[in-house]
Amino acid sequence: xxxxxxxxxxxxxxxxxxxxxxxxxxxxxxxxxxxxxxxxxxxxxxxxxxxxxxxxxxxxxxxxxxxxxxxxxxxxxxxxxxxxxxxxxxxxxxxxxxxxxxxxxxxxxxxxxxxxxxxxxxxxx
Numbered sequence: 001x002x003x004x005x006x007x008x009x010x011x012x013x014x015x016x017x018x019x020x021x022x023x024x025x026x027x028x029x030x031x032x033x034x035x036x037x038x039x040x041x042x043x044x045x046x047x048x049x050x051x052x053x054x055x056x057x058x059x060x061x062x063x064x065x066x067x068x069x070x071x072x073x074x075x076x077x078x079x080x081x082x083x084x085x086x087x088x089x090x091x092x093x094x095x096x097x098x099x100x101x102x103x104x105x106x107x108x109x110x111x112x113x114x115x116x117x118x119x120x121x122x123x124x125x
Contacts, residue, residue: 004033005123006064006099008108009043012036016044016053025107025125034107036061037098039091064098073097077117088113096120 007015014022041063044054074097081087092110096117099106105121108114114122 002033004035004102004104006035006037006095006102006104006106007040007061008095008106008110008114009040010109011107011125012040012044012054012057013047014109016047016050016057018053021109034061035064035102035104037064037095038066039094039098043091064102064104066094066098067101070094070097070101073101080118081116084116086116088116093117 011022011025014025016022036058041058044058045051047054074093077093077097077100078087078090081093092113096106096114098104099121100117100119105123106114107123107125109125111122114120
């Protein structure tokens with residue numbers, strides 16, 4: 001079965017900026033299906049610049065929705081993190097829940113926040 005990989009917003013921004021980091025990510029990406037969460041789409045459209053490049057990037061990927069099951073997973077993650085005293089940004093929780101609900105690994109440059117989430121597989125990029 002092919003690995004499903006969800007690209008975090010920070011990865012997408014590096015690709016949109018055509019930075020060296022973004023080029024390295026594209027060149028070294030593991031095989032598999034690359035996806036983007038609907039939360040990442042939201043975050044990318046918050047940008048003031050490079051929206052044409054954002055549109056081009058989004059045309060290349062399928063978008064994973066934030067649905068009822070994802071919301072349920074996100075609430076469990078939030079409760080668990082709050083209990084442990086390590087609550088993170090709600091949008092990061094939503095992205096993690098999207099990955100878990102869709103059985104995807106997460107490619108991110110922000111491992112520090114996401115590594116606190118049980119059941120989330122984080123890729124080395």
